[in-house]
Amino acid sequence: MSRMIMNLKGLGALSIPRVFFNMQLISKLNALKKLKNDEILHIKNRLNYYNKINDFFELKKIENVEHSKLGENLLKNTSYSFDFYKVSKYFHKDLKINKFFYDCSSEFLNTITKSRPIDSKNVILKLDSRRHFCFLNDKNDFKDKVDLAVFRGACVQQNRIDFINKFKDCKRLNLGNVNKENRSGYLSKEEQLKYKFIISLEGWDVATNLKWIMSSNSIAITPRLKYETWFMEGKLIPNEHFLLIQDDFSDILDVMDNALTNDKLVKNIIKNQNEYIQQFLNPNIEELLGILVLAKYFYYSNQMKLDNFVIELFDGI
Known part of the structure; x- marks a missing residue:
């Protein structure tokens, strides 16, 4: 979806009176009653992973964090705000939140963010989804791809700069620093899928x-993951969902060599990574989860009451 279409859809949703969506909240939550036990368990596990609040708290202002009502600042940082509105529109406009709608590499308690350090307690929602939740239909088998690794990304963070400098002359790695000032080395996602290995390096988060x-049917190569989003990167298992390399990248060629001679490892990773993606593909479940994350937030901040069948999903009860 282009940014223009995203903005038009977001503005269209904002043009509908909020009370129309508020009236739907009960029916949205009642959808839980129609789900199977395994679906309920899946939702419960993800809900409490995203929102780890399990005690009542007083919502206070935090330094560097926006403290506002749901009905305020609806057009601020639009890619985040439009995604937030998709689920927050079901709640009354006067409910208050703490939110940090930027790349987030710090812990902010009782605050809604797109990302967080793994094992921290920021409340995660599916934000900036146009950029982050882009899944592909890869028709190329791993065996038919090029035996090389590719990386394209904006290299302004030190870890990415170090990586590019260390391997700039390596013939087995096709590397490119692609930012707003330098687009000459740009490769589309489809072009990168021609490679067996695609290097993934964290940036600001x-x-x-x-x-x-x-x-896809390519395999990610990455150092230890430090941050996570709605994708629950903290649940990914090294060498089962991706190939792990040292933080200094020193073993990347050895890791590639091992994978190229280990069909079992490769097939297992591709199977696991493709299966992991499946849990994010049901739009109804994704919306319901977002609503529940906020409902739990408002419940523990003493701003709303909930029926017992919803409260029973919370870990702290």
Whole structure:
């Protein structure tokens, strides 16, 4: 979806009186009653992963964090705000939140963010989804791809700069620093899928490309993951969902060599990564989860009451 279409859809949703969506909240939550036990368990596990709040708290202002009502600042940082509105529109406009709608590499308690350090307690929602949740239909088998690794990304962070400098002359790695000032080395996602390995390096927070790599028949190569989003990167298992390399990248060629001679490893990773993607493909479940993340937030901040069948999903009860 282009940014223009995203903005038009977002503005269209904002033009509908909020009370229309508020009236639908009960029916949205009642959808839980129609789900199977395994679906309920899946939702419960993800809900409490995204929102780890399990005690009542007083919502206070936090330094560097926006403290506002749901009905305020609806057009601020639009890619985040439009995604937020998709689920927050079902709640009353006067409910208050703490939110940080930018790349986030710090812990902010009781605050809604797109990303967080793994094992921290920021409340995660599916934000900036146009950029981050892009899945591909890869028709090329791993065996038919080029025996090389590719990387394209904006290299302004030190870890990415170090990587490019270290391997700029390596013939087995097709590397490119692609930013607003330098587009000459640009490769589309489809062109990168011609390679067996695609290098994924975190930036200000998560690596945007990890999600679409895992929807393909190529394999991601990455150092230890430090950050996570709605994709639950903290649940990914090294050498089962991606190939792990050292933080200094020193073993990347050895890791590639091992994978190229280990069919079992390759097939297992591709199978696992493609299966992992499946849980994010049901739009109804994705919306319901977003609503529940907020409902739990408002419940524990003493701003709304909920029926017991919803409260029973919360870990702290």
